[in-house]
Structure formats: C-alpha cells, structure tokens
Amino acid sequence: xxxxxxxxxxxxxxxxxxxxxxxxxxxxxxxxxxxxxxxxxxxxxxxxxxxxxxxxxxxxxxxxxxxxxxxxxxxxxxxxxx
Numbered sequence: 001x002x003x004x005x006x007x008x009x010x011x012x013x014x015x016x017x018x019x020x021x022x023x024x025x026x027x028x029x030x031x032x033x034x035x036x037x038x039x040x041x042x043x044x045x046x047x048x049x050x051x052x053x054x055x056x057x058x059x060x061x062x063x064x065x066x067x068x069x070x071x072x073x074x075x076x077x078x079x080x081x082x
Contacts, residue, residue: 032070032078040066 016038026034041063048058 028075028078029071029073032073033067034070036070037063037067040064040069 041059044062044065045055045059048061049055052058
C-alpha cells in the first residue's frame with residue numbers, strides 16, 4: 001500500500017497544476033469554484049485522514065463543499081481587489 005501513495009500523489013499534483021493553469025480563461029465565479037474545490041479537497045482530506053482515517057472520503061466531501069461555496073458566492077460578497 002505504501003508504494004501506491006507516491007504515484008497517486010504525483011497524479012494529484014499534476015492534475016492540480018493543470019487545473020490552476022486553466023484559470024486564465026475563467027470568470028471570477030468559475031475561478032472561485034475551482035479554488036474553493038481545491039482548498040476544500042485539501043482540508044477535507046486532512047481532516048478526514050485525522051478524524052476517521054478516510055482521506056479519500058474527506059477530500060471528496062471537502063471538494064464538493066468548497067466548489068459549491070465558491071460557485072455560489074458573488075463578486076459583491078467577496079470584494080476581491082476592490
């Protein structure tokens with residue numbers, strides 16, 4: 001099982017770097033959804049791994065929640081750069 005973690009982490013990092021590079025053609029709401037999903041996945045995986053040992057379930061739940069919160073916020077609610 002330990003040998004499987006390195007390739008999985010490498011694939012996840014590659015997928016995240018491709019996702020971040022794709023932000024240039026997105027509007028602010030789409031960027032918030034993507035970054036919220038990424039931050040939620042990381043936080044959920046950490047909390048899920050520490051609390052129940054299931055980093056995958058925590059990451060999936062966190063990603064969904066973060067993406068939803070990012071997508072549902074408006075520019076007026078966030079005040080980024082204004």
